[in-house]
Amino acid sequence: MNEFLEHGLNQNRRKFLSKLSLGIGGLALGSLMIPGLFDASNEEELFANVLPHFAPKAKRVIYLFQNGAPSQLDLYDYKPMLQKMHGQDLPASIRNGQRLTGMTANQAKFPLVGTKFNFAQHGTSGAWFGETIPHIASMSDDLCIIRTMYTEAINHDPALTFFQTGAQVGNRPSMGSWVSYGLGSENKNLPAFCVLLSKGKGNGQGVYSKLWNNGFLDSIHQGVQFSSGEEPVKYLTDPEFIDRGDKRKILDEIASLNQEAYKNIGDPEIVTKIQQYELAYRMQMAVPEITSLQNEPESIVKMYGPECLAPGTYAANCLLARKLSENGVRFVQLYHQGWDSHGNLPTELMGQCKDVDRPSAALIKDLKQRGLLDETLVIWGGEFGRTNYCQGALTKDNYGRDHHPRAFTIWMAGGGVKPGVYGETDDFGYNINSLPVHVHDFHATVMHLMGIDHERFTFKHQGRRFRLTDVAGKVVNEIIS
Amino acid sequence: MDIKKLNQWGEWCIWFLNPLLLLLGIYSEASKTNNILLWFGKLHPLVLHFPIVFGIGIVIYFLFFQNKPLEENKEKVVLVGNSLMASMVALLGLFLSKQDTYDTVTLNLHKWGGLSIAFISWSFIYIKKIPNSYKKIIALIYLFVLLFFTHQGALLTHGENALSIPTPVVVAEEIKTVDSSFTVYEKAIAPILTQKCLSCHGPEKVKGNLQLQSPELIVKGGKDGNILNAIQNEEALLLQRIHLPNADEKHMPPDGKLQLTLEELTLLTKWVKAGGNFTKKISEMAKTDSLAILAMAYKAPTKAVSGSKNTAPDLKEYNSSYLTVNYLFNGSDEIEVNFFQSSFYKKEQLSRLVKIKDKIVSLNMQGMPLTKEDLAIIVQFTHLKKLNLNYTKLSLNDIQPLKTMTSLKNLSICGMELNQNSLTKFLEKAPFSEIHIWNNHSNEKEFEQLSTNYKKIKIIIGDNLDAEIIKLTSPIIEQDSSIIVTSLDVVVKHFLKGTVVRYTTDGSDPDSLSSPIYTKKLHFTKNTVLKTKAFKPGWISSDIAQKTFYKSDIHPDTIYFVTNPDKKYPGSGAKTLTDYELGEQNFSNGKWLAYRDTTMKFIIGFKQTIHLKEAHFNAFVDNGAYIFPILSIIIEGSNDGKQYKKLNEAKFPSLEKTDVVRENKSFSCTIPAGASFKFYRFTLLNLKKLPKWHPGKGTPAWIFVDELFLN
Numbered sequence A: 001m002n003e004f005l006e007h008g009l010n011q012n013r014r015k016f017l018s019k020l021s022l023g024i025g026g027l028a029l030g031s032l033m034i035p036g037l038f039d040a041s042n043e044e045e046l047f048a049n050v051l052p053h054f055a056p057k058a059k060r061v062i063y064l065f066q067n068g069a070p071s072q073l074d075l076y077d078y079k080p081m082l083q084k085m086h087g088q089d090l091p092a093s094i095r096n097g098q099r100l101t102g103m104t105a106n107q108a109k110f111p112l113v114g115t116k117f118n119f120a121q122h123g124t125s126g127a128w129f130g131e132t133i134p135h136i137a138s139m140s141d142d143l144c145i146i147r148t149m150y151t152e153a154i155n156h157d158p159a160l161t162f163f164q165t166g167a168q169v170g171n172r173p174s175m176g177s178w179v180s181y182g183l184g185s186e187n188k189n190l191p192a193f194c195v196l197l198s199k200g201k202g203n204g205q206g207v208y209s210k211l212w213n214n215g216f217l218d219s220i221h222q223g224v225q226f227s228s229g230e231e232p233v234k235y236l237t238d239p240e241f242i243d244r245g246d247k248r249k250i251l252d253e254i255a256s257l258n259q260e261a262y263k264n265i266g267d268p269e270i271v272t273k274i275q276q277y278e279l280a281y282r283m284q285m286a287v288p289e290i291t292s293l294q295n296e297p298e299s300i301v302k303m304y305g306p307e308c309l310a311p312g313t314y315a316a317n318c319l320l321a322r323k324l325s326e327n328g329v330r331f332v333q334l335y336h337q338g339w340d341s342h343g344n345l346p347t348e349l350m351g352q353c354k355d356v357d358r359p360s361a362a363l364i365k366d367l368k369q370r371g372l373l374d375e376t377l378v379i380w381g382g383e384f385g386r387t388n389y390c391q392g393a394l395t396k397d398n399y400g401r402d403h404h405p406r407a408f409t410i411w412m413a414g415g416g417v418k419p420g421v422y423g424e425t426d427d428f429g430y431n432i433n434s435l436p437v438h439v440h441d442f443h444a445t446v447m448h449l450m451g452i453d454h455e456r457f458t459f460k461h462q463g464r465r466f467r468l469t470d471v472a473g474k475v476v477n478e479i480i481s
Numbered sequence B: 001m002d003i004k005k006l007n008q009w010g011e012w013c014i015w016f017l018n019p020l021l022l023l024l025g026i027y028s029e030a031s032k033t034n035n036i037l038l039w040f041g042k043l044h045p046l047v048l049h050f051p052i053v054f055g056i057g058i059v060i061y062f063l064f065f066q067n068k069p070l071e072e073n074k075e076k077v078v079l080v081g082n083s084l085m086a087s088m089v090a091l092l093g094l095f096l097s098k099q100d101t102y103d104t105v106t107l108n109l110h111k112w113g114g115l116s117i118a119f120i121s122w123s124f125i126y127i128k129k130i131p132n133s134y135k136k137i138i139a140l141i142y143l144f145v146l147l148f149f150t151h152q153g154a155l156l157t158h159g160e161n162a163l164s165i166p167t168p169v170v171v172a173e174e175i176k177t178v179d180s181s182f183t184v185y186e187k188a189i190a191p192i193l194t195q196k197c198l199s200c201h202g203p204e205k206v207k208g209n210l211q212l213q214s215p216e217l218i219v220k221g222g223k224d225g226n227i228l229n230a231i232q233n234e235e236a237l238l239l240q241r242i243h244l245p246n247a248d249e250k251h252m253p254p255d256g257k258l259q260l261t262l263e264e265l266t267l268l269t270k271w272v273k274a275g276g277n278f279t280k281k282i283s284e285m286a287k288t289d290s291l292a293i294l295a296m297a298y299k300a301p302t303k304a305v306s307g308s309k310n311t312a313p314d315l316k317e318y319n320s321s322y323l324t325v326n327y328l329f330n331g332s333d334e335i336e337v338n339f340f341q342s343s344f345y346k347k348e349q350l351s352r353l354v355k356i357k358d359k360i361v362s363l364n365m366q367g368m369p370l371t372k373e374d375l376a377i378i379v380q381f382t383h384l385k386k387l388n389l390n391y392t393k394l395s396l397n398d399i400q401p402l403k404t405m406t407s408l409k410n411l412s413i414c415g416m417e418l419n420q421n422s423l424t425k426f427l428e429k430a431p432f433s434e435i436h437i438w439n440n441h442s443n444e445k446e447f448e449q450l451s452t453n454y455k456k457i458k459i460i461i462g463d464n465l466d467a468e469i470i471k472l473t474s475p476i477i478e479q480d481s482s483i484i485v486t487s488l489d490v491v492v493k494h495f496l497k498g499t500v501v502r503y504t505t506d507g508s509d510p511d512s513l514s515s516p517i518y519t520k521k522l523h524f525t526k527n528t529v530l531k532t533k534a535f536k537p538g539w540i541s542s543d544i545a546q547k548t549f550y551k552s553d554i555h556p557d558t559i560y561f562v563t564n565p566d567k568k569y570p571g572s573g574a575k576t577l578t579d580y581e582l583g584e585q586n587f588s589n590g591k592w593l594a595y596r597d598t599t600m601k602f603i604i605g606f607k608q609t610i611h612l613k614e615a616h617f618n619a620f621v622d623n624g625a626y627i628f629p630i631l632s633i634i635i636e637g638s639n640d641g642k643q644y645k646k647l648n649e650a651k652f653p654s655l656e657k658t659d660v661v662r663e664n665k666s667f668s669c670t671i672p673a674g675a676s677f678k679f680y681r682f683t684l685l686n687l688k689k690l691p692k693w694h695p696g697k698g699t700p701a702w703i704f705v706d707e708l709f710l711n
Helices: A003-009 A013-033 A043-050 A080-084 A134-138 A156-165 A175-183 A244-265 A268-291 A298-304 A314-326 A345-369 A439-449 B003-026 B035-041 B049-064 B072-097 B104-126 B132-158 B184-196 B215-220 B237-243 B262-273 B290-297 B347-359 B372-378 B400-404 B420-427 B444-453 B574-578
Strands: A060-066 A119-122 A127-130 A143-150 A193-199 A224-226 A331-337 A376-381 A385-390 A401-404 A408-414 A420-422 A432-434 A459-461 A464-466 B323-327 B335-339 B360-364 B386-388 B410-412 B434-436 B458-460 B476-478 B488-493 B500-504 B522-524 B528-535 B545-551 B558-561 B593-595 B600-610 B614-622 B632-638 B645-651 B662-670 B677-685 B703-710
Touching: A013 B003, A060 A156, A060 A175, A060 A314, A060 A345, A119 A134, A127 A134, A134 A345, A143 A432, A143 A439, A156 A439, A175 A193, A175 A331, A175 A439, A193 A314, A244 A268, A268 A314, A298 A314, A298 A345, A314 A331, A314 A345, A331 A345, A345 A376, A345 A408, A376 A439, A385 A408, B003 B072, B003 B104, B035 B072, B049 B072, B049 B104, B049 B132, B072 B104, B104 B132, B184 B262, B184 B290, B237 B262, B262 B290, B323 B347, B335 B347, B347 B360, B347 B372, B372 B400, B420 B444, B444 B458, B476 B545, B488 B528, B488 B545, B522 B528, B558 B574, B574 B600, B574 B703, B600 B703, B614 B632, B614 B677, B632 B662, B645 B662, B677 B703
Parallel strands: A060 A331, A060 A376, A143 A420, A193 A224, A193 A331, B335 B360, B360 B386, B386 B410, B410 B434, B434 B458
Antiparallel strands: A119 A127, A143 A408, A376 A408, A385 A401, A459 A464, B323 B335, B476 B488, B488 B522, B500 B528, B528 B545, B558 B600, B593 B703, B600 B677, B614 B662, B614 B703, B632 B645, B632 B677
């Protein structure tokens, strides 16, 4: 402070500081009147009272993720033009210089591939289905088929991460974590977000736990991965010499120690730890009841296919997903690997469909007959689509397809979506003709179905409010019933 | 008291008050007050006039009397006094703002205005010696702030017409009877406006110069003009405002006030679109007119809910670990209830819900062990729309009382014993529009007739696949190891109840008659090919599941490479082949040795000469990953480690174009009897050129090997 100004203000540092001590007293009094002013973020609690923003159509989600990207051109998006032009080069006007992956960018030619499989129309919407998925096709009247999904990523990991977390870099919370954070668990004895993995015989791509990570949200919202063995949740059974009463006492003691530590250190992860132990304790009772598939009646076994009794198969995971969802798990995330058919597509696709077709359809039927489909949203789809041109050598009945992010098909069922076909791709199945749906739009729509306004659903982290949809995303109202 | 001391005390108070003020101002939403403070808040309108008068005085002093200033200490008394009062008033104002709900925009303006007045007043104490012209500018700003923001306060308490000439107020007459001789306005519109709008646009407060208590005033409109007529392409102003998103500043009713329900929104919209008629009676309108129908059906809430706070009761007390009770969404009045985990079900939990029975619209009791008494409680939830009684052990007879619940539309009773007759009786005069009756032995034909009889009820029977015949899955052989050191126990499993697993150990395929039935774990001591197959009546028998177990009773004393494996797959050196650990399905887990550009060659050695009968290699084949079968195995023997003699060669078929393989395979080579050696050299050839049909045509194929078994 220069002396002139100091003189003019009739104030100096010593006076200012001595009087400031009074001001601090004022602040201290004020802070008493604002509960939680100096607490860590308590946004969480606020959300519990604010969400859902409006009446939800779907209370729960089962997301059947087809990892590796199934070929929309061999399953849902029927393009006779490709069969007519089979073997001819992809017109440059269609590709329009758009980028390709490193795997085919250097190919001299891009021969178009018409699907090898027969297509037929099913249901009142007249949607087309390939012959390899007869059971899914039979559910046509329940499916909302979006043919015009598109994404920004062209390789598996970023694309998968984008679909799961709304960002291509892997540090954001997964969709299921957001839902767990916003809506909490319906059943307090089970995690709000469960993850089930299975593997097909086709060319596989990895799934990593970052896909069901809680990101910057509290780690209680992390997806709980059920293992594929006979004991879906590991270390849940007590050793023989410990009974439940003892266990309770042990946990209470540990909790009080943790409380003490929390008081001293204030790390919110300690509170999470306490909650997790509590949840695990309650899961000890709930999980065995839910995961024992042996008591399912034979007609259910036949519906999902007998593989559903072998732990770790896609069929078993679909059946388990139904049981978890029925018991109040908000978000059940399945991944089925093996759809990445760069070569040998026809053979690999048949194998994948054999795994997936019957159980996927069974899940919808099963929810429907129990009166649960109207409140459960089922989503089926991969991280992108596959190209209309062949990767590698094109022979009479063998071909491969590369990654194609510009237009692909996913479907949803139940949970307030309107059955029918949405959007249209061009005759080559390469670009979108009308009604594009971006990944952000998809997220916005799913959130909307769950009664959440994606623009108001934020979490403040490192000085910025984050959303699942980042700064984009429009709800696709046309597919909402 | 000495005037200097007085000033000092005053200053101290201000230094205490102003930071407090700033803090409470910033966190005014979060701060809590108690009743005493609220009472102090009421003093705000009482004392606020002092600093206004003082402030104006000071402005005049700064503007016109700087050539004749007061004595220093006296001047300071005035400035300190003013500042202290301004701060007090602002603080009381903050308390008052907690008491009632005000228009948030005006309130915010007033709040920050008040705070700036306090802070400018404070600064007056310390700007004594700055040039007079600056003081005059600050004084003018102060005057403006003072007048403008205190006027905002007047708007808050006196309504927006605080300074305009009063107009006579007409209150809509109360409607006493309800029949079609009333107009739509009287029957529905006026009650909606009264309940949701009049608190701000009515006789008491007149915001935006708009009053809505009588037809004349509604037609008159507000400060933006007419509210009922569509202007050019735009909707009528009233409709614009009520349809804006809640977060929009101009949305009506404002965020925080009681919102319009969907029904009310529709009514207002239809009424305005139909011309906003005040005189047309419902009886004069067409019977099919949706506006008339809606208006007739509209029931104004009996008690107007006052205030903006959600008055719905807190549901915490009803929730437990095994029961969730929640509003459908934030602001909703309707409650959904879910019970979980039957073993913890208690009747008391259900009976406690009777207190909120009129709000429960959805109840899920799937799997709960319910009795007739429980059902008697459920029947009291007369507003229930959706009820899930799947697998509850109640019988169709038990749930007869549900038919009296006229709001109940969606009922699920999966798993309940029923037949066509009993269901026919049950559905007679039932209020349901959808019923789920699936159980594992019902079939569609049985209930076909019913669906045609009750067209209004959607009967969902579900799928029954008992009659469908499908194939069983293969049994599961539970033994990770395939190496028998001395002996090995093998467990075989099948998950479907009632399935019989038969097996063979001689390489033949199991059949449904003669092959032994698996009952307890198998015990192997020599090379065995185990083949298993599952059988069950009503199912197609499974494919064969098989696994080969190798006796490996010979362990070489030394083993070393002649050619090194590929750098990416070095395993843990040559001993990888004899570590009794298999690499399983994952070829990049470090348990595999791989060759591609070089031919695999290695030597095993023994201290004594030994006769080998047979060598088995476990290899991985995955044509998608360019891993092909071993082409041939050549075994040579030597006693000095220099001169080798070829003992045998075994050749294996390569893959066909149609093969899709991704599995472990074994490759064996026998050695003719007669000769014993100390050293054996193995050469494993890979395919040097992939076939034309393969994507990698022309390049060499990989071989992956993880174990060698010797006999």
